[in-house]
Amino acid sequence: MIYSRCAACKSQRRRCPPDCIFSPYFPPNDPQRFSSVHRIYGGSNVGKMLQQLPHYVRHQAANSMYLEAQCRVQDPVYGCVGIISKLSQQIQDTEVELAKIKTQIAYHKLHNQQFDS
Structure with missing residues (x-):
């Protein structure tokens, strides 16, 4: 063998x-x-x-x-933690963007309801 x-x-x-x-x-x-x-x-x-x-x-x-x-x-300084930090920041940024978009949607729905009435 x-x-x-x-x-x-x-x-x-x-x-x-x-x-x-x-x-x-x-x-x-x-x-x-x-x-x-x-x-x-x-x-x-x-x-x-x-x-x-x-x-x-x-x-x-x-x-x-x-x-x-x-x-x-x-990445000798941060290793995996650097990747985790970047991904966490991306999640936070996306959540902020989502909240802004939801606010805009709510505003436009309210604005459209006022015109429909």
Whole structure:
């Protein structure tokens, strides 16, 4: 059987054991995925975090770590919080705009009712 090392084991230049904690979440064909996570969290810490989690949430945790690491690489100061803040501001701006439009609609309805009477 030909067995390819996962991205984590390739990156750390070691053999990939059959029970490697990284292999299901960091495939050999996507080395950038592990590289980003390793740069932000450290490979050892990622392994420890994954081992402490139940099997059924590990994939989701690995995806989350990857996305958060990508955000941190792109925005070293704010990371994910920067994206969340921008989206929150967009929501607030949209709610203000919606309130203005509702006020305009109510005004025009009232204005039309006065002409109909």
